[in-house]
Amino acid sequence: MNQWVVVTGCSSGIGYASLAPLKQAGYRVIATCRKPQDVERIKSEGYTCLLLDLDSQESISHCAEAIATLTEGELYALFNNAAYGQPGALEDLPVAALKAQFNTNLFGWHDLTQRLLPLMHNCGQARIVQNSSVLGFAAMKYRGAYNASKFALEGYTDTLRLELSDTNVRVSLIEPGPIETRFRANALAAFLCWITPDNSRHAQQYEKQIQRLEKEQSGSTFALPASACIPPLLHALKSERPKARYRVTTPTKVFAVFKRLLPTSILDKVLSKAA
Template sequence: MSLWVVVTGCSSGIGYASLAPLKAAGYHVIATCRNPIDVERIQNEGYQCVKLDLDDPQSIAQCAEEIATLTQGKLYGLFNNAAYGQPGALEDLPVAALKAQFTTNLFGWHDLTQRLLPLMHNSDNARIIQNSSVLGFAAMKYRGAYNASKFALEGYTDTLRLELADTHIRVSLIEPGPIETRFRANALKAFLCWVSPENSRHAEQYRLQIERLEKEQSGSTFALPAQACIPPLLHALNSPRPKRRYRITTPTKVFAFLKRVLPTLLLDKILGKAA
């Protein structure tokens, strides 16, 4: 029996890295990308690929219709992965910047998930895997919009898991820490779109942030390649008892522990010094 898995955000990074392992594991993969050029490139590599712009409800609706046709109305897995980070101090970000962040990182995910759930109810078994972040439970300075979207995603996913507990659909969160992807380049573009660094009291910190985001590699001792997320993804899809949360990279595991054991005052001091 063919098991179809949809992966969003496949132009690069974790989404793209997941395609070959999923195919090797025997799944029929449907990738999605926002840019038509990336859609064509991935199709040329031998995958089903559908255009998906999470900021556009019409694009989401059309993508869901194409998925329904390809899967003949039965979908096994959905890996919600497409997202970006909006840097900047909250006092410098206009409401429109936060709306844009939430539209891509949460509202678009909900729209797509809601449209695909009927296909998953038609499957004998099904899995939803949400790609969150260490910043979904541990806040850091100058990442407030992204923090807020991922904190919201964690609450959304926990609720969805409870509401689907009486069905055959299992829901998991993946919580990566620093992963070497194009995330920084996309974040820099979003930063320059909404923030005027020279007019902010955070100008010096922004200068350092820009230098960091301009680098091709993070330079973090704890950063892992995108492939580090694949074993947890496969476990969430394959295991009869998938975990609720998969914590990837040392920082994620450390901060998860510290959040459980430290009072907020001490945790704030540690997070306030985090890069």
């Protein structure tokens, strides 16, 4: 196998967990990280790794050019994974916080995808896999910015799949629920950057949110390790008929059913308790 796969957000979590299995499956992996020290760490482990800051068009451009050179103009797959969660009630979040969330979780993905698609069209077949979330179709309180970015990603990906249906590129979504990663630590940093809890009517709820985000482990009965997302990823890359959606963890599967069957008023009550 001589197929190149680009994976974004590889410093930890699902992105990092995917590197070894992809290599073992025979793919030639190009990892990306936002911080130079993470790039060097991934390189020291024997992987090709590039610097990529999805908030910077210049960084995206440089990375795409490097990928074109490494792959000699033919790219098999892109796994868009790099993202973070911006906690906070929508009434407390400034526009700048939402822009930052969308820059990383959607606009940067679009920019990179658009630049790499010509390389994928040069392949006999190609794949785009987008890492979404249960919060891409089931909204929860105090996650409004992240909810919105992932809802947007779902619509974006559905459209992309339709528009590429007459080409060699197949498009899939992975929708994880609770996964044990550094997501909470990164979300806490984003929360403290944009929210002043004491000045909000949600101050009491924010105390609970901070306590939740400070924990190293989620404590959720349904939480799975990042490795749980690897079988769906490999299926999306290998199958002649990849699925449009891969739902990972019990909550994702349950809420997908609830979304179809429950009246909105009842679903709102369930989601309020789940939050």
